[in-house]
Amino acid sequence: MESSPLGSRLYRSIVRPVAFLLDPEKAHYQTMGLFRLGLALPLVGAALKRSLAVTTTQEDAVEVAGLRFPHRIGLAAGFDKDGRWLAPLSNMGFAFVEVGTITPKPQPGNPKPRLFRVKADRGLINRMGFNNGGLDALVERLKHRPAGLIVGGNIGRNKVTPNERAGDDYLTCFQGLHPHVDYFAVNVSSPNTPGLRELQDRAPLTALLNRLQEYNRDQAMLRPVFLKIAPDLSDAQLDDIVALVGDTGIDGVIATNTTISREGLKTPAADIDAVGAGGLSGAPVRARSTEVIRYLRQRGDFAIIGVGGVEDGPTAREKIEAGADLVQVYSGMVYTGPGIVGECLAGLRG
Numbered sequence: 001m002e003s004s005p006l007g008s009r010l011y012r013s014i015v016r017p018v019a020f021l022l023d024p025e026k027a028h029y030q031t032m033g034l035f036r037l038g039l040a041l042p043l044v045g046a047a048l049k050r051s052l053a054v055t056t057t058q059e060d061a062v063e064v065a066g067l068r069f070p071h072r073i074g075l076a077a078g079f080d081k082d083g084r085w086l087a088p089l090s091n092m093g094f095a096f097v098e099v100g101t102i103t104p105k106p107q108p109g110n111p112k113p114r115l116f117r118v119k120a121d122r123g124l125i126n127r128m129g130f131n132n133g134g135l136d137a138l139v140e141r142l143k144h145r146p147a148g149l150i151v152g153g154n155i156g157r158n159k160v161t162p163n164e165r166a167g168d169d170y171l172t173c174f175q176g177l178h179p180h181v182d183y184f185a186v187n188v189s190s191p192n193t194p195g196l197r198e199l200q201d202r203a204p205l206t207a208l209l210n211r212l213q214e215y216n217r218d219q220a221m222l223r224p225v226f227l228k229i230a231p232d233l234s235d236a237q238l239d240d241i242v243a244l245v246g247d248t249g250i251d252g253v254i255a256t257n258t259t260i261s262r263e264g265l266k267t268p269a270a271d272i273d274a275v276g277a278g279g280l281s282g283a284p285v286r287a288r289s290t291e292v293i294r295y296l297r298q299r300g301d302f303a304i305i306g307v308g309g310v311e312d313g314p315t316a317r318e319k320i321e322a323g324a325d326l327v328q329v330y331s332g333m334v335y336t337g338p339g340i341v342g343e344c345l346a347g348l349r350g
């Protein structure tokens, strides 16, 4: 018997084959444009929502970092960088959506093509380079965010800002978004902004997080702060992260971002080499991301959002069993489609 919801079957048999004929970045915008249109039409929207089979009960709800989530499945950063699709994403059943990575000023990102499918491995390689419409445009959109959806703000620095002044960029985004988001993700782990990952070292990271926390504590409403880390950190670096969460009083960690590793892929090495630099996501990063979550959970008593290679019920469950409190997906939306929310929820209910 086919166990996945109708929406997932329709996505895999109709939408995905067509979308995969298009350039990946164009397909992203066109498919989401179609979903937005479909979900906004009363009859079609109701049928679409039914086909996605996302119904929740009290049992699915969790409290993490002081926020009450109707269930544990959210959309990872980078999918809706500019907060354009919050209404359709909420209608698809996501409990939370992380917008961004946003930078203070708009920037175009890297030259195209910069997003590639690694189909045989159910993965993606991207070197988008924080293309985004900038802080002010995002704030305007967030003023009209849908009720009931938890929104996280993932923040970074502009490409032209040197690491010595990175703190100013993060603080600008933190201050600007503070009234408009429910939590923050501090992104120091994208492989596509030169030098950014050096900010993951303990000293600059402690200084950066302390600066954000100082502002945070002065506000009427304290926003939970998560640090988003790379899967490529060594055990010693992960130990530093555990210590640093305690030192700075942030709420938790998002594990993980994309990897720079290309190990263990089925796709021929020549094809992978032809793609060039970028972060690899999807099924190939799943095991390492879960390993990082387990390592952190054994050593720290903070909130963990697990992300990396979640594409169905069992892979979502793996993250929770490793110690994650919440789960995010990105590449799974491309390969499984929006029915992924219902599939993951079913997997968590066991």
Ligand SMILES: Cc1cc2nc3c(=O)[nH]c(=O)nc-3n(C[C@H](O)[C@H](O)[C@H](O)COP(=O)(O)O)c2cc1C
Residues within 6 Å of the ligand: 076, 077, 078, 079, 081, 100, 101, 115, 124, 126, 128, 130, 154, 187, 190, 228, 256, 257, 258, 281, 282, 283, 285, 307, 308, 309, 310, 328, 329, 330, 331, 332
């Ligand atoms: C095209 C693309 C763009 C991304 N952009 C961002 C980003 O702007 N900020 C960020 O923190 N993570 C970004 N990510 C990483 C995802 O949020 C996620 O951590 C990673 O893809 C692993 O999850 P997945 O295997 O479910 O895709 C991006 C991923 C992809 C594929």
